[in-house]
Amino acid sequence: MEHVPEDRHIFYQVLTRKITMLIVIVSFFPMLLTTGILFSRFNGAYADKVRAHISELVQKHTQNIDTFLAEKTGNIRFMAQNFNPRQQSAEAFLKQNLALLKKEYGDVFTDVGLVDDKGIQFAYEGPFNLKNADYSSAQWFLMAQDQSVYISDVFAGLRGHPHFIIAVHLQGQDSHYILRSTINFGAFNSLVENIHLGKTGMAFIVNARGSLQTQTHVDLLPEVIQSVPKPKDFNDKATVFIKKEDNTGREYVCVAAMFKNIDWMMVFHQDLDDAFRDLQSTKWLTLSIFTLGCIAIVFVAFALPRNIVHLLSSADKKSEVMNRQVVESGKLATIGELAAGIAHEINNPVAIMVEEAGWIEDLLEEEDLKQCENLDEFTRALRQINTQGRRCKEITHKLLSFARKTDSTINDVQVNDSIREIVSLTGQMARYNNVIIETRLNEGIPYIRISPSELQQVILNLINNAIDAMEKTGGTISIETKISHIENKHLVIVIQDNGPGIPRDNLARIFDPFFTTKPVGKGTGLGLSICYGIIEKMNGKIDVQSEVGAGTKFRIWIPFQEIEEQTT
Known part of the structure; x- marks a missing residue:
């Protein structure tokens, strides 16, 4: 892993x-603010809805029993x-009317007297x-x-089990009677209990003194009965809603409503958790969603910055590489310009040397120096000067061709040359690195129309890469040209x-651009x-084929035209 400077590491x-x-x-x-506000609003609205629902239910049930008693x-x-x-x-009157009442209402009326x-x-x-x-x-009786009409509290009386009496006072000429039923x-108790809400919701009736007037399917704690609202708590309100806690720590709600025809009170009792069960479910659902949201935020909060900083670090590294490449390119451009200037400067004296050597050779032919003992040596030296001068001119010409900007002019090129x-x-450079370059050039290959300088750039880059790869161990580079048997009309x-x-x-x-395995400062990653x-x-x-320890082979396919096609 590439070392990151300490200051950049701290910055990241x-x-x-x-x-x-x-x-x-x-x-x-x-998220916290929105969740809190929405849940608070929902909690208040739902609580109001539950209170209103229970109150309405109790009020309607009270009205139903009021109607029952009035009827x-x-x-x-x-x-x-x-x-x-x-x-x-x-006796006949009572028998006849009780039969009519039972026929009409069933067992609601037990007896009359x-x-x-x-x-x-x-x-x-x-x-x-x-x-x-x-x-x-x-x-x-008392x-x-x-009173003209009286409804008693529930009591056991002579028969030994709970009941209550409706009594009507009759005033005769000589005496008065009480018709009681x-x-x-x-039947009355089942009518009172005919209210269903949740698992623990139940209704019961108490009188003005707080005594139960109905039976319940569960035993109510005394403090529950004592905590029901008093008549003075209503203040012209149809119902009274209270929330209490018993001695076991369990919270419950009581909703009470007064009867109109009797000094009784309808009370609905339900555990608080049962009454607000849906609200509790919503709370847990909200908490679960909030928790999942928090986990997602924490994950993003830690993962996203790391990813961003990693991308930023990679961009910084690429920027540094590009800066170095720009510097290297600048150096290469400067070296190229310097090489071109040097080549021009060398070409002038070399041309003069070659011309002067030819002039001396002409003078020797004109003068009568046949008897000179060193004539052959003079002739050999002049030929050597001409040969080396032309060689210098060829080298500087090649140096100039590679130092100047790429010439993209398309020409007919003989690849072997x-x-x-x-x-x-x-x-x-190959000999310096103990590398031998071998060539197997097929002389029958045709000309191709390409940019000569671009082809030279490709081949030179591949050779230089091979020499760089073998600079420590030496080796052999083989270059071969031939006609492809796979791709038609390709060299x-x-x-x-x-x-x-x-x-x-x-x-x-x-x-890939900028990909290189060479040390920093030696390779730009742009050549290939x-x-x-x-x-x-x-x-x-x-394409490329390579095997670690065995070498690397690059193959280049370039299309060409047949000679007949080129001449037409």
Whole structure:
């Protein structure tokens, strides 16, 4: 892994922390605020809805029982108004009317009886033997003396099980009577309990003193009964809603409503958790979603900054590489200009030397120096000066051709001549690195129309890469040209070395821009990418085959035209 400077490493750490904190603050605060506000609003609205629903349910149930009591009281009053002891005996009257009531209402009315002003029931119709029963000391009898209609509290009485009485006071000419009827407690109790809400919701009735007037399917704690609202708590309100906690720590709600026809109170009792069960489910769902959101934010807050900083670090590294490449390119351009200037400067004196050597040779032929002992030596030296001068001119000419900007002019190029020229230029560097360059050039290959300088650039780059790969161990580079038997009308250039080879993981990337395995400052990573682009522009192809320890082979396919096609 490439070493990161300490100051950049600290900068990346600080940047990571700042981005993480920013993501957490920007994400958490709005989500927390929005969730809190929405849940608070929902909690209040839902609580109001539950209270309103229970209150409405209790109020309607109270009205139903009020209607029930009013209807039954009306039945007894109607029955009392029709009693005439002169026309019909009391027993017959009671028997006939009880039968009619049972026919109409079933078992709601248990029995009926007539009680005189002394509290003696002188006439009775019903399942019990209560004729001549003495009610003179009964609470209901004493209360009914002063009221036209009276509904008693629930009590056990003479029969030994709960019941309550509806009594109607009858005023005669010589005496007064009380027509009483016992209401079936089981029917009345089931009517009270006929309210279903949740698992623990139940209704019961208490009187003004807080005594139960109905039976419940569970035993209510005394403090629950004592905590029900008092009549003074209503203040013209239809219902009263209270929330309490029993001695076991369990919270519950009570909703109460007063009856109109009797001093009783309808009370609905339910555990708080049961009453707000859906709200609790919503709370857990909200908490779960909030937790998942927090986990996602934390994950993003830690993963995203690392990814951003990693990309930034990679961009910085690429920028540094590009800067170095620009510097290297600048150096190469400067060296090229310097080489071109030097080549021009050398060309002038070399041309003069060659011309002067030719002039001296002409003078020697004109003078009579045949008897000179050193004439042959003079002639050999002049020929050597001419030969070396032309060689210098050829070298500077090649140097100029590579130093100047790429010439993209398309010409008919003999590939073998270009390869020989490049091999002669790189020969000295190859010998210095103990590398031997071998050529197997097929002389029958045709000319191709390409840019000569671009072809030279490709071949020179591949040779230089091979020499660089074998600079420590030496080796052999073989260059071959031939006609392709695979691709029709394509010329093939094969450049192969027996160097260390290219690892398999790098083979797919060697033509990528800026990819290099050379040390920093030695390779730009652009050479093979440029070669690939040049060959593609020629409508050709280039591929590579390599094996670690065995060497590397590049193959270049370049299309050509037949001679007949070129001449037409």
